[in-house]
Amino acid sequence: MNTNDGGSPVTSEPHAHPPGAAQRLALHLIGRAASHAPAHLAGRLLEEWFADFPLHAGAVAQLRFAAGCCWATSIISREHRLAIPLAAGSASGSGAVGLHLPWQSTPNTRRNLIVVLILLLHGAAIYALATGLVPPMARHATGGLVAHFVDEPQAAPVTPPINPSPFTVPTLNPPIPQPLVPDDTAATIDATPVAPTPQPQSGSGEAPVPAVHRVPGGPGKGFPNTEDYYPPASLRFGETGLAAMQVCVGADGRLSGNPRITESSGSARLDEGALRLARAGSGHYRAATENGRAVSSCFPLRVRFELR
Amino acid sequence: MGRPDRDVRMSLQTLRVLEAFLEQPADELSGADLQKRGRLASGTLYPILLRLESAGWFVSRWEAVDPSVAGRPRRRLYRLTPTGLRRASEVFGSFSRGVLA
Incomplete structure (x- = not known):
């Protein structure tokens, strides 16, 4: 029980009839969430959430409400840690909350994290496009x-020229060897004359080059x-x-x-x-x-x- | 009450809460009422209510019932302050002019 913030002790259960398992779990979560809230808000939130709880019909809605209370506690606690406390008494009586929340001067870490994640995703996408990691996708797309x-x-087949320019083979006239007779020798030398080298035929008849x-x-x-x-x-x-x-x-x-x-x-x-x-x-x-x-x-x- | 009149960061959820109040500015609404009107989750709604209250836009009080007689806990009721009404009207007025203040 908590009587902070002008709240009365929570003496009534949200439901008169015996709660089911889901409802018990939801109530447990709400109580746990409120107990983790800043001390001067715990009692107020517990009573407020218990009062609002029966207006949610169905196990799913009640569990969602309880989960939301847990999330709300985390946000409220974080903002409270960042807050500059005002006068301690301002949180009691009329229900004003003694929080000074610098809404626009304190960086929102969750928002910054999301921005960083978005930048990283853009960077990864640009890298993938620049390095050609998606050629199969592009190929299908085109x-x-x-x-x-x-x-x-x-x-065309190479054929030899039909009329090549005629050329002449020079005729060789080898000198006829003469027997050497020395002046002071009487011996004769049987010299056999050297037969002349056969001469090639002159003319224009070449063998044809195949195609x-x-x-x-x-x-x-x-x-x-x-x-x-x-x-x-x-x-x-x-x-x-x-x-x-x-x-x-x-x-x-x-x-x-x-x-x-x-x-x-x-x-x-x-x-x-x-x-x-x-x-x-x-x-x-x-x-x-x-x-x-x-x-x-x-x-x-x-x-x-x-x-x- | 001496509460400060500070600027509040306007999110879509905050605008929904303010819109629910501006329909009947004199009404007092509980968190459950606002959840239904603004279609907001509890995890979003209650931090917004605390912010707006600490900024001086809202005041809240306990419902004037005896829990032992009513058989249920008291509800927390929220109401726009004159400052909150003026500021909320300015916010929605800026939207109607096409300028987000």
Whole structure:
């Protein structure tokens, strides 16, 4: 029992009939909440809450009311701790509360905490967008994309010239060897004359060079999925364009050099995406062939980034 | 009573409490009445009542009944002071002008 703040002893139970379990729990919570309130308010709050309690019908409403009283006690106690006490007697008699609450000068810690949490959430969202942590979401949101490869046009078979310019083979006239007869020797030397070296035939008849059937290289089996190389930032900004590259590939289908941009798409991000795609495809290129034999070659590779 | 007339931070819940009083400024209302009129939870309502009372906007008194006769505890009744009435009217007047004071 508490008779503070002009309140009379709480002699009556809120309900005449025996309370149920929920009601007992609610009353217990209310009593506990009031006992934790500042001392000069405990009795007043207990009686006030007991008086208001029966007006809440139903176990749920009564428990909510009791829980609210607990919450109210925590707020009142906190504000009381921050308050500057006025005259001690002002809290009694007429029911005035002896609290000086500096409403607008004391920082509200709960509000500050909420502001900090909001700032942190914004920071996390900005970080996620800036670092591309959401490319799958962006990809689904844009509804897909398309990348085209442009094959190199078929090269005409290489054929030898039909009428090569005639050339002449110079005729060699080797000197005829003469037997050496020394002046002071009478011996004769049987010299066998050296047969002349056969001379090549002069004229214009060369053997014909066979035609070369060349098939250009390009992206082959197992080449990476182009959608995976659409830059996430470009997806978000809706960037599209066509990037043309020069790609050099060995006979094994691997890059033999760094691909380079020959015609920019207009976006550095898209160009870089195209280069990454070209590099990732190393080993999955279809090498160019000449007469069915794989050879090293360089060919243009164009990637179109397009949103659907 | 000598209570100070201080500014009170206006929240939506505080405005609901004041609105309930301004409907009948001379009425005395208990916490339960205000809960029903303002659709406020008890955890919000009672701290607001104490703030407004300490700021001089409200006064409160015990209901003039004998608990042993009534069979229930006395209710705490709140009433707007002239200062509270003036300040609450100013607050709602500023809303009608489109300016939050």
